[in-house]
Amino acid sequence: MINILKQLYQRYFTDPQTVMFAFILIFGALLIVVMNAHLMPILIGIIIAYLFEGLVVRFSQLNLNRTIGASIVTTIILAAILLTLFVLLPLLSQQVSELIRELPIMIGKGQLLLSQLPDQYPDYVSVEQVQQIFTFMRMELSMLGQRVVSLSLDSVVGVITFFVYLILMPLMVFFFLKDKDSILSWLGYFLPNERRLIAQVWTELDIKIASYIRGKFIEVLVVWVATYIAFIVMDMNYAMLLSLLVGLSVIIPYVGATVVTIPVALIAYFQWGWASEFGYLMAAYTVIQFLDGNLLVPLLFSEVVNLHPLAIIVAVVFFGSLWGVWGVFFAIPLATLIQAILKAWPSHTVVDSSDQ
Numbered sequence: 001m002i003n004i005l006k007q008l009y010q011r012y013f014t015d016p017q018t019v020m021f022a023f024i025l026i027f028g029a030l031l032i033v034v035m036n037a038h039l040m041p042i043l044i045g046i047i048i049a050y051l052f053e054g055l056v057v058r059f060s061q062l063n064l065n066r067t068i069g070a071s072i073v074t075t076i077i078l079a080a081i082l083l084t085l086f087v088l089l090p091l092l093s094q095q096v097s098e099l100i101r102e103l104p105i106m107i108g109k110g111q112l113l114l115s116q117l118p119d120q121y122p123d124y125v126s127v128e129q130v131q132q133i134f135t136f137m138r139m140e141l142s143m144l145g146q147r148v149v150s151l152s153l154d155s156v157v158g159v160i161t162f163f164v165y166l167i168l169m170p171l172m173v174f175f176f177l178k179d180k181d182s183i184l185s186w187l188g189y190f191l192p193n194e195r196r197l198i199a200q201v202w203t204e205l206d207i208k209i210a211s212y213i214r215g216k217f218i219e220v221l222v223v224w225v226a227t228y229i230a231f232i233v234m235d236m237n238y239a240m241l242l243s244l245l246v247g248l249s250v251i252i253p254y255v256g257a258t259v260v261t262i263p264v265a266l267i268a269y270f271q272w273g274w275a276s277e278f279g280y281l282m283a284a285y286t287v288i289q290f291l292d293g294n295l296l297v298p299l300l301f302s303e304v305v306n307l308h309p310l311a312i313i314v315a316v317v318f319f320g321s322l323w324g325v326w327g328v329f330f331a332i333p334l335a336t337l338i339q340a341i342l343k344a345w346p347s348h349t350v351v352d353s354s355d356q
Contacts, residue, residue, distance in 0.1 A: 024191075024198070025341070033322075041165050043330075045172035048077065049180075050213045056177050070177035077170050088240075095241040106270045107137070204340045209333045215300035220247045223292050230284040237271050246285075250292065252328050253312050257289055307335055 032039060052073040059069030114133060117125040176183070191198060224247025231239035242264055249256030264285060272278045307315075315335035319327035 020191075020198075041169065042172065045169055045176060047213055048169070048173045049176035050210050051217055052077075052173070052177065053180070053210065054214065066180070067178050070174050073177060074170050074174040077173060081166060081170070091240050092244070095238045099238055099241070102270075106266070109270055111137075201337075201340045204343075205337055208336050208340075212301065212333060212336070216251065219250050219292070219296055219300055222296060223247045223250050223288065226288050226291075227285070230281070230288060234277065234281045234284065236281060237267060242267065246288075252316060253309075253332070255313075255316065257293075261285070307332070307339065311335055311339075 055073055056066060056069035059072065060066060111134065114130050118127045118130060224243055227246040228239055228243035231243055236242070245260050245263065246257075249260040252259075265282065268278050268281050272281075312332060312335065315331040316328055319331040319334055321327070323330070
């Protein structure tokens with residue numbers, strides 16, 4: 001065992017830069033694990049700054065300094081926040097309330113449909129199986145009610161925290177954009193003078209992650225708008241709510257689209273049954289998903305994230321289990337970070353003394 005550890009040390013940790021880089025990684029990982037709830041607003045601010053960094057650079061090419069560019073971007077963000085608060089949220093709240101009122105009717109229709117299955121398909125579905133499904137549905141609805149009550153009790157503190165972050169977030173983004181060079185220079189004081197390995201990893205990540213975040217933001221918007229237009233044209237109920245869910249589903253690779261298809265199909269069925277409108281809507285939804293996966297994603301992310309699909313799925317499961325929704329969002333950037341580290345990590349061939 002000692003010889004194995006010695007060989008690992010000689011192979012991977014003989015370079016002082018490697019040791020320093022390993023220390024930075026361990027310290028950063030511990031900081032995120034311990035302080036993730038407190039650091040999340042800062043990480044969100046960094047993500048938003050990444051989104052708009054390209055726009056600030058474009059402004060600088062028009063002979064506008066970073067302060068003016070950051071001010072314009074902050075104004076855009078504030079306008080988007082106001083639009084969300086006074087237009088989008090009331091509409092979503094209205095549709096959620098309507099869905100909650102209609103939910104008992106939908107459940108009743110679903111129970112009626114299930115109760116008919118043993119008569120229609122006695123060889124495949126039994127009465128006991130249907131009863132088990134009913135029992136499971138009642139338990140889930142009971143738990144959902146308890147979660148709603150607990151959520152309402154915590155809502156006052158949550159609303160206050162939300163509005164505090166809503167004020168602080170644009171300010172953080174403004175200073176991240178305005179003082180980007182100063183912030184990076186300040187962080188550089190804490191790094192060793194010889195930081196070739198760190199610079200190599202950072203250069204690759206800066207290009208890939210920034211492009212990924214901007215591309216994912218564009219993908220969410222395009223899929224959201226396209227789905228909303230399709231649902232409005234088809235006069236589908238809860239068009240804004242469902243199209244938003246479809247847009248957000250692209251954040252979770254492979255799994256998101258599959259999961260969000262269930263509520264879309266169920267609500268379409270309860271609205272139209274097996275009528276032709278149901279088929280037309282599901283066909284339009286399928287076309288949007290196909291164009292997203294085969295046209296939009298290759299256009300936005302070609303060569304940006306060169307990860308095997310299995311690596312992406314493992315990253316989503318692992319980081320999602322650690323940090324929930326935010327872990328799912330950061331899964332691909334974190335997997336890209338690990339890939340860049342493994343690619344840049346120096347290794348030295350260890351010569352076995354017995355072979356000499």
